Amino acid sequence: MHILETHQLKKTYRSRGKTLAAVRDVSLSIAAAEVLAFLGPNGAGKTTTIKMIAGLILPDSGSVRIAGCDPHRDSRALKLIGAVLEGNRNLYWRLTPSENLEYFGVLRGLTPRVARQRARDLLERFDLGDKRRALVQTLSRGMQQKLAIAVALIHDPQLLLLDEPTLGLDVEATESVKRLVREIAAEGRAILLTTHQLDIAEELSDRVAIINQGTVVVEEPTSELIRQFSEATYRIELEHPLDAERTNKLRSLGAVVEPKQIYLRDPDLLYTVVDGLRPLPILRVERDQASLRDIFLTLVRQGRLPELSNSGGEVRSGQLH
Amino acid sequence: MLFLFWAEFKRSWIQLLRYSSEVIGGIIGTTIIFYGLFLSARYIAGPGFQFGDRLDAIIVGYVLWALMLFILGDIAGGLQQEARTGTLEQLFLSPYSAPQVFLMRAFASLTLNLAINLSILLLIMVLTGSRLAFPITLIPPLLAVLMGAYGISFAMGSLALILKQVQQLLSVFQFGLLFLFTAPVETWTGGMRIIGWLLPMAPGAGLLRDVMARGMDLNAQALALALLNGALYLVVGLALFRWSEQETKRQGKLSGY
Ligand SMILES: Nc1ncnc2c1ncn2[C@@H]1O[C@H](COP(=O)(O)OP(=O)(O)O)[C@@H](O)[C@H]1O
Ligand SMILES: [Mg+2]
Numbered sequence: 207m208h209i210l211e212t213h214q215l216k217k218t219y220r221s222r223g224k225t226l227a228a229v230r231d232v233s234l235s236i237a238a239a240e241v242l243a244f245l246g247p248n249g250a251g252k253t254t255t256i257k258m259i260a261g262l263i264l265p266d267s268g269s270v271r272i273a274g275c276d277p278h279r280d281s282r283a284l285k286l287i288g289a290v291l292e293g294n295r296n297l298y299w300r301l302t303p304s305e306n307l308e309y310f311g312v313l314r315g316l317t318p319r320v321a322r323q324r325a326r327d328l329l330e331r332f333d334l335g336d337k338r339r340a341l342v343q344t345l346s347r348g349m350q351q352k353l354a355i356a357v358a359l360i361h362d363p364q365l366l367l368l369d370e371p372t373l374g375l376d377v378e379a380t381e382s383v384k385r386l387v388r389e390i391a392a393e394g395r396a397i398l399l400t401t402h403q404l405d406i407a408e409e410l411s412d413r414v415a416i417i418n419q420g421t422v423v424v425e426e427p428t429s430e431l432i433r434q435f436s437e438a439t440y441r442i443e444l445e446h447p448l449d450a451e452r453t454n455k456l457r458s459l460g461a462v463v464e465p466k467q468i469y470l471r472d473p474d475l476l477y478t479v480v481d482g483l484r485p486l487p488i489l490r491v492e493r494d495q496a497s498l499r500d501i502f503l504t505l506v507r508q509g510r511l512p513e514l515s516n517s518g519g520e521v522r523s524g525q526l527h
Numbered sequence: 528m529l530f531l532f533w534a535e536f537k538r539s540w541i542q543l544l545r546y547s548s549e550v551i552g553g554i555i556g557t558t559i560i561f562y563g564l565f566l567s568a569r570y571i572a573g574p575g576f577q578f579g580d581r582l583d584a585i586i587v588g589y590v591l592w593a594l595m596l597f598i599l600g601d602i603a604g605g606l607q608q609e610a611r612t613g614t615l616e617q618l619f620l621s622p623y624s625a626p627q628v629f630l631m632r633a634f635a636s637l638t639l640n641l642a643i644n645l646s647i648l649l650l651i652m653v654l655t656g657s658r659l660a661f662p663i664t665l666i667p668p669l670l671a672v673l674m675g676a677y678g679i680s681f682a683m684g685s686l687a688l689i690l691k692q693v694q695q696l697l698s699v700f701q702f703g704l705l706f707l708f709t710a711p712v713e714t715w716t717g718g719m720r721i722i723g724w725l726l727p728m729a730p731g732a733g734l735l736r737d738v739m740a741r742g743m744d745l746n747a748q749a750l751a752l753a754l755l756n757g758a759l760y761l762v763v764g765l766a767l768f769r770w771s772e773q774e775t776k777r778q779g780k781l782s783g784y
Contacts, residue, residue, distance in 0.1 A: 217779070219778070219779060221778070228779075254779060257616075257779065257781075260616075260620060261620070262616055262619055262620070262776060262781050262782075263776055263777075263779040263781075264773070264776045264777045281623075281624070284620055284621065284622045285622050287620065289616075289620060291613065291616055291617075291782070293613050293782075295612040295613030295614060296614065296616075296617055297614065298614060299612070300542050300546065301538070301541065301542070305537075305538070305541060309537070309538050310617065312530050312531060312533070312534035313531065313534065313618065313621045314621055314622065315621070315622045315623075316530075317530055318530055318533065318534065357617075
């Protein structure tokens, strides 16, 4: 039984005479207790999709169903959704954690008594008990994010939407958010989280949908995807751009060559390649973890993704608009 | 709905008490501006001049204007601020509709706004020696003015949703409002009189001046007109708000992209 189903969502923005097809074709589904990572570079259309699911942006076409209800028409669907949107302000900074939880509880349709009870439980569970009476603006970014997740759960929704939940968090806070996500899914809730970091998707999700330029290009179980891309890869960084002759030769060996970087999928070729580079100065040789960029490069090579002029440059991390 | 009202009521009082210095600053500032105007008017008029009920009439207009500004700040200013900080989208995730949430908010902070403006009024009365009456008959015209004020605030709130940056527009608008509240529409005649009936909140404000400053009784016909005027602006304001909500969701700009 799927909690969330979207069918061919489309959204084109028109502003100041320009049109931008932000989401072209996104169909997704998530079952109870499942975590789907929505992975893609900045500007791929992740936030737009999540907001269409939450009823905050009207799709041009396509449909969203949450346990069979359309959030754009039926306010009952909204009771099934909890969302933490991008950025750090899903809360009232001038209120305390308990006041935020109780307020949003009633706003989501609880009675004040139930809201108070749920608030107490969630504060306990999220380790925020001793900050109960501190103003939100005095909390650390990590605690604010945990509280935002608690607020999103106050009305016990079946579907939790998390837009870049670990963005801007330090290592410790990132770990505790990851732990919470796993726990929340284990309770039987469906979770859709967006990220542009492969490692987050890898650690948290059961399935990954990769989105690029508004289109889902791959959707697979995470373990499957990781298996495909986890062969040892080497990255060689050069001091100067490579000449055309060497570039061609390396390409014929199966390497992916950018002006100052070479990617190798076959570890046996490493020394052949290094020999071929002699006597050019090499800055670095490293075993690469599969990254979103590698996956994109591979997808392009496999012809599953059209060649992008900016396939490298687009994958920047830690950046908000 | 009652629960929502109560939650909003709690939220606005908590924030008020926690940041009471801002509110006290607002009360004192509003009073001082009027007192300054009063002193210069007295200087121009020369000593020994009696303002009589004209001063009282102007005080009523001024305090209504201040009340309007608080309501406008609550609704339009609040919308703009929450769009900037990011809480606005959380409000739209509520199963209550957006007009419901914002109307409950407005009602919840009404007690607070009335308390604040009564303090301003009393301060001004002490400073200027004005003698205003507070008969029970002031309630219906006040209601008419409040409905109009909410309507106008929702209309400006719609603009805030669509345009996001309305700070400058709001400040220009404030002076237009001052005109509405101080223009003596109740004394206008002929064609101007009809315009006076159509101006937002002006008929109600005129009646309030009649009962509070001039000690007159309520005229049933004028009251009916004032209430109709208020209701009309409220309905139009809410309709605009609904429309701008849809439009903003279409443009994907709720969060102020
Ligand atoms: N309200 C909007 N109006 C116009 N363009 C927008 C709007 N929101 C997003 N965009 C553009 O649409 C594209 C997709 O944005 P977004 O969904 O935020 O991507 P992501 O979350 O994957 O980074 C981007 O190019 C962005 O600049
Ligand atoms: Mg985004």
